[in-house]
Amino acid sequence: MIVLFCSLAGALAVISGQLFSLQVYRYAELAEAAKQQSLRRVPSVSRRGTIYDRNGRELAISLGASSIFAQPSQVENPRQTAAVLSAALNLPAGKILEQLQTGKSFAWIKRLVSPEEAEAVARLKLKGIESNTESKRFYPKQQQAAHLLGFVGMDDRGLEGLELQYDAYLAGKSKLILRQQDAKRRPIFREDAGEAQGSDLYLTIDEVVQYIAERELEAAVTQSGALSGSAIVMDPFSGEILALANYPTFDPNAYAEAPAFARRNRAVADYYEPGSAFKVIVGAGALEERLVRPEDRFSGEGGAIE
Template sequence: MIEPDHIKHAYQGPREAEQQRLARRFGQRRRLLGAALVLAFLSVTTSAFYRQVVETDFLQDEGAKRFLRDRQIPARRGIIMDRNHQPLAISTSVATIWADPQLLIDRSDALESLARALEEPTEELTAKVQAYAAKGRRYMYLQRRVEPHRARAVEDVVETYRLNGIGMETEYRRFYPGGEIFGQVVGFTNIDDQGQEGIELVANSQLKAKPGKRRVIQDGHRRIVEEVEQLQAPDHGEDILLSIDQRLQFMAYRELKRAVEEHKAVGGSATLLDVTTGEILALVNQPSFNPNQPRKESAEDRRNRALTDVFEPGSTIKPFVVAAALERGVVRAHTPISTSPGVLQVGRNRVRDYRNLGQLDTTSVITKSSNVGVVKIAQQMDRAVLWQLYRQLGFGQISAVGFPGERTGYLPHFESWSNFEHATLAFGYGLNVTTLQLAQAYATIATEGIRRPATLLRRDSIPPGERVFTPETAQAVRLMLETVVSTDGTARRAAIPGYRVAGKTGTAKKAGQGGYVDGKYQSVFVGMAPVTNPRFVMVVMIDEPGGKEYYGGAVAAPTFARVMPAALRLYNVAPDDPKHPLILTSSTEGTP
């Protein structure tokens, strides 16, 4: 049935009205959405403009703070070498292991394995990580300058447990190829590569390195993502060439150690000097220490006794008294001197020889090491003469080597000497010297009376010196000292086949709090070779030999006789007495 039109229009009216109303609402929504989109676009554009233009520097700085870092470029500390460029102290690259404690604190499952790789107790590592984490730290050293096998073990742990916040940096670690043989000469450095003892300390300003700087981008786990630029190139330390000859140092150390052990001594020292240049070719001590090992040795073992320990030189001082007398015409080589009855009264005190040596001459006073004879010679000279001579020889003064802890020794001023002190200072009591000082003094006799400064650094030229004796006096004293190494002298065991050797023994009692101690001696031998044109002087001092023998000729002279031939051969010094026999007989020497 067809509806009438008025009824149809009645049904359509409300529907069209609703459609029109909906259409109007849709238009409003579209306009509102468009406005919102425009507003959002404007907001984003404004924000981007603000950040890109207005806040550029601030945001770049904030980003750099999080990801841009300045890292050090490791620099190598200078190499210490012997005179022949053999390394005595070198720096090798090693790994330093660091961690972010905030990322490690929750990985208790891996800490035990990590501690095992680092070769330290788990409890200590855990406590260290917890302590740093509690302070809010984001960086800590796990271990510095580790051995390669530890670094590889840590890498394995990191890979196995997928640890974040652990990394490695390259640093340099000091290594000493000569170990204990050079320990007291070269010294050692601390964990920050700063010299603490020996040449490492003396020349620290030359040897130390200045690390460079580089700028890198790193991620949140402190891993380097990109190298940006080098800010400063690393400045490696300066290399240093010592005067020491590694070959002679080894020989001298071996023989000194043998002597100390054989005679059950508490210690000893030896110095070998090239008299032409003043260079120290060997400087050894007992006991010693290995600078490659962790610092567990005592300060006593680290002490360079040849420079820091003083002793009374005993009879080794007598040749200088004779030299002063020869210079002033007081005596000649064969001037007769009576030492009978073996005792000399000086004020209320007495000077004694080990036995009545009877009638001697100046030369045999040295040969037999007569205390009475040398005191009679000294009494013919003013006290100031002897004191001035000792000063010129370097006694009571610091040497030029500049070694840390070096002692000046002790030489009292002549104005305070009593008559008996004048006497005792003539046979080596009442003053203190170091092994190096004694070697320098004897080098003056070897170099025709010229005293040159000693050095631990290699020299390529002969330094100027100060004249102490005339060449004639020096030559005369050398000939006297040669008789000491003859069958008539106190140092028969110092003889070297093929070479003429001159030297002097000394055996002095050690002083204690209450005076000189019975049974405690310091045994010394000083020798030079070859007599015709001396090249080397060597001093050997054995401290408190505990065996039956304690005289310098029996305890110290054999060490000289074993080391000096090696020096003469290595430096191609021609023999000056091919027919000279090797004296193998042993006998008891006099008081040297």
């Protein structure tokens, strides 16, 4: 009985000492370690503002899309993981393996994947491979007003056109939010991101007029055998631009596949020598100053006047 009592008392003393060390002496250190493991700051998804024409028709919208990333330290078999991800994401296995062997705590595998690819990765249930929702820009009219709208890059920032010009307004405010996760890094709760949506942009462009201008411009360039062409339709009373077209054009949904020649917005970027086109400006000024009347006639002198 005495031996049993002493053994139990000794064991209880050891346990009590360990509990004192964990709960009192090392409390601050372990609480901080637990916080680092269970709490994580992740970027909030800020939906980019929509771009509309003058009648409220959508020209550029943002959709939610999944992006696949890895936490290399948690991947158990990098080669096998790279092989199965290669089939699911249509990426070279060697490229994925490089990302898994970087030694970093975070690495993108593929961003803004299709719903089918995201579902295929989710079914694999690979340790250390997760997904996050990001904003993907989509242009429902495809090539229409492409040079005017421009496009955004992989990080959802404007690179050309109005997307770049008004990026500060369209992009919204990005912030880091707190997410608590369990031992398998599954989210338990997520802090509210608050108001992070970008501002919408309404243009003076009329979608119908824009479509007609682009159609007729393409026909004129093709018929004349020109390399390119530009057309601008303006309201003469307000100065508002109703259409701005260039040919050749491109699809901003796949801007990386378009050559720089097709992406150039010649209507605003290229110099244009007035020549005979300026005669209408001179004529309008003469009429406005009442120096001539609409019925007045002038001799062209055979095309040259000294």
